[in-house]
Amino acid sequence: MSRSEARCRSREAPDGSSSGRARPAGRQPGRPGEEIVDALHRYADHELGTAVRDVECVLPGFRYRAVDASGVVENELCPVFVATITADLTPHPAEVAEHRWVTVEQLQTLVATAPWIVSPWLVEQLDELEDLRRHDRSATLC
Incomplete structure (x- = not known):
């Protein structure tokens, strides 16, 4: 699957709040101009302490809407990827409580x-x- 097929739009501001503005396809909160696959590699390193290869977007149009018990609503378009890790996981303790x-x-x-x-x-x-x-x-x- 090409990068263009794995692009998405988000209405989430960089601080996680709702900005009401659509981001250009393939751009996500985090780093301006960063492609989503590049962010995936960066997050795998930072949050999971590993690198990934063979990245494939399997659900490019996945979206969900969820409401928690306090009434907070998440309404996101977020493609689902699969990948192969290249080393054991060494999760960042501030990001992953357990796995x-x-x-x-x-x-x-x-x-x-x-x-x-x-x-x-x-x-x-x-x-x-x-x-x-x-x-x-x-x-x-x-």
Whole structure:
């Protein structure tokens, strides 16, 4: 998939607030003019302490809307990527409280039995990835 197919728009300001202005395709909060794939590499390094390769956008048009218990609304367009890590994870403690590797099947079981444990957008992402896999038997979930 080309970078142009993996571009998105966001109405989120750099500080995370809603600016009401659309950003140019492929531009996200963080660094002015930064392509989304470049930001993905930067975040993998900063937040997860690893590098990635074989980056592929599998859900370029993924969007979600979620409302938390206090009434805060998230309404975002955020493409879903898969990639291969090139080294063990060494997450930044200020970014990642804990992590665990699970199989796709284990994640699907968790979401089916206790969806409230994960983010609402992860539930939606798994549904869309499964739909994609059903329509393209050669596709894998990850």
